Amino acid sequence: MTMQTAGAAFNPQQVLRAQVRWRLIETIFWAATLLPFVLTPNYLVLCSQIAIAALFALSLDLLVGYSGIVSLGHAVYYGVAAYSAGLIAKAGWGEPLTGLIMASLIAAAVGFLASLIMVRITHFALIMVTLGLCLLMYEVANQLHDITGGDDGLQGIRMWPIFDMFRFDLYGRTAYVYTLIALFISFLAVRRVVNSPFGLSLRGMRENARRMPAIGAPMRARLHVVYVISAFFAGVAGALSAQTTQFVALDALSFQRSAEVLVMLVLGGAGRLYGGLIGAIIFIVARDQLADMNPQYWYFWLGLLLVVVIIFLPNGILGGLARLVSRKGRLS
Amino acid sequence: MLATFVSLLFDGLGYGMLLFVLSVGLSVTLGMMNFVNLAHGAFAMVGGYVAITLMHHAGWPFLATLPIAFLAAAAASVVVERVLYRRLYRASDLDQSLLTIGIVFMSIAIAAYVFGTNQQPVQLPDWLRGREVIGDFSFGVYRLFLIGAALIITVLMVLGLDYTRFGAQVRACVDNQRMARGLGLNVDNIFTLTFALGSGLAGLGGALAIEPMGLDPNFAFKYLVYMLIVVAVGGLASIRGAFVTAALLGVIDIFSKYYIPQVGSFVLYLVMVGLLVWRPAGIFARR
Numbered sequence: 001m002t003m004q005t006a007g008a009a010f011n012p013q014q015v016l017r018a019q020v021r022w023r024l025i026e027t028i029f030w031a032a033t034l035l036p037f038v039l040t041p042n043y044l045v046l047c048s049q050i051a052i053a054a055l056f057a058l059s060l061d062l063l064v065g066y067s068g069i070v071s072l073g074h075a076v077y078y079g080v081a082a083y084s085a086g087l088i089a090k091a092g093w094g095e096p097l098t099g100l101i102m103a104s105l106i107a108a109a110v111g112f113l114a115s116l117i118m119v120r121i122t123h124f125a126l127i128m129v130t131l132g133l134c135l136l137m138y139e140v141a142n143q144l145h146d147i148t149g150g151d152d153g154l155q156g157i158r159m160w161p162i163f164d165m166f167r168f169d170l171y172g173r174t175a176y177v178y179t180l181i182a183l184f185i186s187f188l189a190v191r192r193v194v195n196s197p198f199g200l201s202l203r204g205m206r207e208n209a210r211r212m213p214a215i216g217a218p219m220r221a222r223l224h225v226v227y228v229i230s231a232f233f234a235g236v237a238g239a240l241s242a243q244t245t246q247f248v249a250l251d252a253l254s255f256q257r258s259a260e261v262l263v264m265l266v267l268g269g270a271g272r273l274y275g276g277l278i279g280a281i282i283f284i285v286a287r288d289q290l291a292d293m294n295p296q297y298w299y300f301w302l303g304l305l306l307v308v309v310i311i312f313l314p315n316g317i318l319g320g321l322a323r324l325v326s327r328k329g330r331l332s
Numbered sequence: 333m334l335a336t337f338v339s340l341l342f343d344g345l346g347y348g349m350l351l352f353v354l355s356v357g358l359s360v361t362l363g364m365m366n367f368v369n370l371a372h373g374a375f376a377m378v379g380g381y382v383a384i385t386l387m388h389h390a391g392w393p394f395l396a397t398l399p400i401a402f403l404a405a406a407a408a409s410v411v412v413e414r415v416l417y418r419r420l421y422r423a424s425d426l427d428q429s430l431l432t433i434g435i436v437f438m439s440i441a442i443a444a445y446v447f448g449t450n451q452q453p454v455q456l457p458d459w460l461r462g463r464e465v466i467g468d469f470s471f472g473v474y475r476l477f478l479i480g481a482a483l484i485i486t487v488l489m490v491l492g493l494d495y496t497r498f499g500a501q502v503r504a505c506v507d508n509q510r511m512a513r514g515l516g517l518n519v520d521n522i523f524t525l526t527f528a529l530g531s532g533l534a535g536l537g538g539a540l541a542i543e544p545m546g547l548d549p550n551f552a553f554k555y556l557v558y559m560l561i562v563v564a565v566g567g568l569a570s571i572r573g574a575f576v577t578a579a580l581l582g583v584i585d586i587f588s589k590y591y592i593p594q595v596g597s598f599v600l601y602l603v604m605v606g607l608l609v610w611r612p613a614g615i616f617a618r619r
Contacts, residue, residue: 070426117609124368125612127425128564132605135557139598259433266430300441306434310427311419
């Protein structure tokens, strides 16, 4: 954010508008998401996994990065939407788009209910409650074996072709286009949200939680809204994963899932729109490469990565890059 | 019916006491530095594996491995505290959680690499096995041993905190860290020592837990939740709170697994969330 020089009237609209403006590097980034069709057509399934993880991390960024609320249980919304999308399809409505929206709305509703609890607590208790809710939902899904398939996962999901034309193919071409479009639209929406006055008030809350109510921003009301929005987009990610893989594993609600998405976000840089996206790309590609050795040892590298990032790159990779760039700018 | 009830209650208490030994250190260090240490379970695991190794490869008797488990976990924790934790005391909850989760991930992978992913078998000495029968009731001898050990630890800790100079310093740091610093206490050193003691207790708990809970690389995560529940519900830096909560937790867990097994750990998590929403600082909060 730029400081206003003395004399010039501070115009918040102008500041926000400057942030909304598209930069060249953003256009390049999004153009590059199309490259896998040409360069790595055999890895499109992996690419849609990345897009889903990126969307999930983006949704978490609204809470962790922009509002400063820690959550160790974000998988709740992802998992709820994944199971909802799967169950809607199994119930006989295999239309992807409406299914996606219905499942995400269910996740948003769960987000609202959870926010009724979350806005009352802070710090350690909040971490514990988010973790507790995640464990609770996992246990529920595990016990409702007849509905969710329990340990075996939700099987037998049949999706109809999108617009009755594009079938979900074995190579994941349709799946990648579908997830990429969903990611892009969601990204535009989140970008709009964080650069709105509402988004500014979220950041204000993160910076000084006592001052915001004093200058007339109703904290709890804002928190309810951001929980709902975040849960909705986490739900989009979860529903996409259920629809494209036509399977939901119990793992979708696990603590590991919640921890992984936090890792991606922090790795890339929380509080920056592209942090989650970059983090997801690095995380999933690294896992794909390293986990081939042995999933047990992958956890070692993941842990080491976390420690290194937290100690040496407190603002993630993007934060580190931004610091490099600004230092260079000052030198020249 | 009554006999089952009593022996379940007793098993639950023994289990709860074990949870107390595992978590009480976390309670004190968290209350003192406000450092979210999710790697506490990893230190417990260190103790467990040290004890197992000594028993299987060096032929040590079970009891003799316990102090070594304590020392090993304490030593490991001092290294980690000095090298990593110290840098993050002023960082956010999120950074602290993530750093310690990273350590847990690494410890799990290292344990799997060195000891394999199987549960470690343990052979307790004869005098700790079997059940003691008194009239209609029967009690597991090892549970008796656990309850006894936990009571001794509790008494030592309470006395140590209330009547020694070091205990007074610890209390001062927990109550008001800035003031303690201003009065010339070396808070960092006091914390390191407290942290080592707490992690040592976790290591001791880890060694004691091999038989009832089983030891495999996932130990660090599996029981972390229980430890966090004890701390969060009992209230930070409250030994009394941790003691009562751990006992309740053990009993609730054993009873719900026996009488309503189809619900699994659901009740436990529900109770935890409920209590935290009701009293976010814990039911025995000092502050």
